[in-house]
Amino acid sequence: MNRILPAALAILLVTSCSRQRETEFFTGKVDFPVQPNLGVKEAMAARLIPHQRQLEWQNLEMTAFIHFTINTFTDKEWGSGKESPELFNPSLLDTEQWVRVLREAGMKMVIITAKHHDGFCLWPTKTTSHSVASSPWKNGRGDVIRELKDACEKYNMKFGVYLSPWDRNAACYGDSPAYNRFYMEQLTELLTWYGKVDEVWFDGANGEGPDGRRQEYDWQAYYDLIRKLQPDAVTAIMGQDVRWVGTESGYGRETEWSATVLAPGGTQESVAINEALGVTAMSEDLGSSSLLHMADHLFWYPAEVDVSIRPGWFWHASEDSLVKDVAKLADIYLSSVGRNAVLLLNVPPDNRGLITEYDISSLQGLKAWIDKLYTTDLLNGSRPYGRGSSNLTDGDNKTSWSPHRNMVASFVPAIAATFNVAMLQEDISKGQRVEKFIIEALSGTRWDTIATGTTIGYKRLIRFPEVKADEIRLTIVSSRATPYISTFALYHAE
Numbered sequence: 001m002n003r004i005l006p007a008a009l010a011i012l013l014v015t016s017c018s019r020q021r022e023t024e025f026f027t028g029k030v031d032f033p034v035q036p037n038l039g040v041k042e043a044m045a046a047r048l049i050p051h052q053r054q055l056e057w058q059n060l061e062m063t064a065f066i067h068f069t070i071n072t073f074t075d076k077e078w079g080s081g082k083e084s085p086e087l088f089n090p091s092l093l094d095t096e097q098w099v100r101v102l103r104e105a106g107m108k109m110v111i112i113t114a115k116h117h118d119g120f121c122l123w124p125t126k127t128t129s130h131s132v133a134s135s136p137w138k139n140g141r142g143d144v145i146r147e148l149k150d151a152c153e154k155y156n157m158k159f160g161v162y163l164s165p166w167d168r169n170a171a172c173y174g175d176s177p178a179y180n181r182f183y184m185e186q187l188t189e190l191l192t193w194y195g196k197v198d199e200v201w202f203d204g205a206n207g208e209g210p211d212g213r214r215q216e217y218d219w220q221a222y223y224d225l226i227r228k229l230q231p232d233a234v235t236a237i238m239g240q241d242v243r244w245v246g247t248e249s250g251y252g253r254e255t256e257w258s259a260t261v262l263a264p265g266g267t268q269e270s271v272a273i274n275e276a277l278g279v280t281a282m283s284e285d286l287g288s289s290s291l292l293h294m295a296d297h298l299f300w301y302p303a304e305v306d307v308s309i310r311p312g313w314f315w316h317a318s319e320d321s322l323v324k325d326v327a328k329l330a331d332i333y334l335s336s337v338g339r340n341a342v343l344l345l346n347v348p349p350d351n352r353g354l355i356t357e358y359d360i361s362s363l364q365g366l367k368a369w370i371d372k373l374y375t376t377d378l379l380n381g382s383r384p385y386g387r388g389s390s391n392l393t394d395g396d397n398k399t400s401w402s403p404h405r406n407m408v409a410s411f412v413p414a415i416a417a418t419f420n421v422a423m424l425q426e427d428i429s430k431g432q433r434v435e436k437f438i439i440e441a442l443s444g445t446r447w448d449t450i451a452t453g454t455t456i457g458y459k460r461l462i463r464f465p466e467v468k469a470d471e472i473r474l475t476i477v478s479s480r481a482t483p484y485i486s487t488f489a490l491y492h493a494e
Contacts, residue, residue: 025049025431030298041292046433046481048259050300054241055429057199057234058258058302058458060108060158061337065306065346066098067113067313068144070120072351077312079118081168085134088120093137093353095144099151101355102347105363106370109158111201111344112148114190116162119169123193127185130169149194160199161190165217165238166207174209180218184225191229200226202238204266219266236304240264243301245341246282250307250332252339255454257287258302258432261295273297287455289435302458305336308346309359315348323358326365330493333370334421338461340432369494373421378413378490379472411472411488418468418492422451424460425487432457434485435478441469456485463493 025047032041050058071079073087102110115121121131122144133140145161152159163186172178191197202222209215223240226233236242243262245252262279263270274280277294285291292298309329310319324332329345336343347363350356422439426432432455439451439462451462472490476483 027051028054028300032292032296032298041295041298042289042480045259045287045292045298046431046479048298048300049429049431050258050302051241053232053234054300054302057242058342058428060342061459062105062107062333062343062345063109063111063158063160063199064102064105064107065111065113065162065308065313065344066148067116067308067315067346067348068353069113069116069122069314070118071116071314072349075316077314079116079120079168081118081130081170083118083120085120085130085132086136088132088135089137090349090351090353093142093144093147093349095147095151096154098148098347098349098355099155099157101360101363103155103157105367107157107345109160109198110148110152111160111162111199112145113164114145114161115164115167115186117164117166117168117205117207119164119167121186123189125186125189127182127189128170145190145194153195158198159194159196160201160233161197162201162203163187163190164205165202166205166215168207171210174211174213174215176216176218179209179215180221183217184221187222187225188229191226191233197230197233199234199236199242200230200239201236202266204238217266223265235265238266241301242304242342244281245303245305245336246280248307250305250343251335252303252305252341253284254339255285255288256303256340256457257455258300258340258428258457259298260286260301261291261298262286262301263297264299264301303341304344305332305341306344306346307332307336308348309362310346310348313346313348315350315356317350320356320358323362326362326369329362329366330369333366334461334463334493337459338423340455340457340459373491373493376415376417376491378415378417378419378492379411379488380413380415411474413469413472413490416468418466419490420464420466421491421493422462422464423487423489423491424453424456424462424474424485425458426456427484427486428458430484431481433480433483434476435480436476438475438477440473440475441467442471442473443467443469447473456483459487466492 027049028051030044030048070083070088119130124133124143125131132142149159167173172182226235234241237244261277263273309324311322347355347359434456436454440447441450450467451464453462
């Protein structure tokens, strides 16, 4: 009897430790042990979760970019920095029109080019005279950033700023210490003059300064300043919270991991980690198990898909007839939001300071298409049954269900309808875990595979030929740990 008790106690301890490990999460980053046992890295990767600011950002799904500056008046994409501020003079600038249009299109945040590569500032900065304060617009007393922020607050939209690190106007660019002080002064103004900022967007552009001098950006100092002044803001692209998907086409990867080996940001440490692994933001594979085995760290670093509604990023009259149509925007939506990313859609105002009717028409069409897509869920909240499907989580709320790996969950459609889109979502507050899944449909006595996929993450939308089925079967073929599936729905898309 005395011999049995220690054995039973050991079993209880092992079970307790296993449960503790299952509920032990790593926020933002996980450091792998040296020479771990087989499967340890996958198990730890499964428990990597986002920061709260990253989770809230992912829930936005669609955000808007506003490219608007001196280039709008010179018909260029990149300015030289030598343009006269006298050129900036929108006759009908209406930021409330921008925000109304974008909000009605389903966007949840607006990010504006407060300063592009030409160095012209859309706010009356104290750092340079190359700004709206030197323009004829409102006799030099205007502030585009203030007007946009006020409009965002009026219409309950989140607000973000793009501040180009590359500055082709600043004389100190290339004198690294001096320019970094200059840049941080501009950041400080944007992060303290206008209230809450939800996203700070950097690109990695780095041209030559005067006499061919190369500027070295002090990324860590920028990040520390943002955390101090706007602790809840996500930093994007060259930031530490959100990564560039790797293309400006509007399309994410078929396999899109938010838990990636790609080290965030532009610090020397991050650059060294990525060079050692041979990965960049454009790499096809950023999170597979084969990469995990090579890596010492894993980061929660989700993808943002940035694309313009027009061929260019700034408004050009010659492109009014080239605005992406509803079919193209719908395809982009399915391939960005529907591939575990947030869509950042650029909608540039014209030289009057208004979003044109061409862009508005496409945006309205996209919103109508999305609304119609989600009108009727064939499963209509149907709960799963079958092997491994009864583990409902989060108490009475039943916000997710957890099929065992390699197990099957079946659903009986609540209504008879034809469908051609499936939506899957993981509860990413508990990590991203699914590596492969299969969806099958039963019609009569025959099961047919209608869709297969790899990663799910926040949201996965998959299209396939139209199907009408008596029963639907979802199989999680491979998962790094017990998955938490928050949504399985079926829709019909035109």
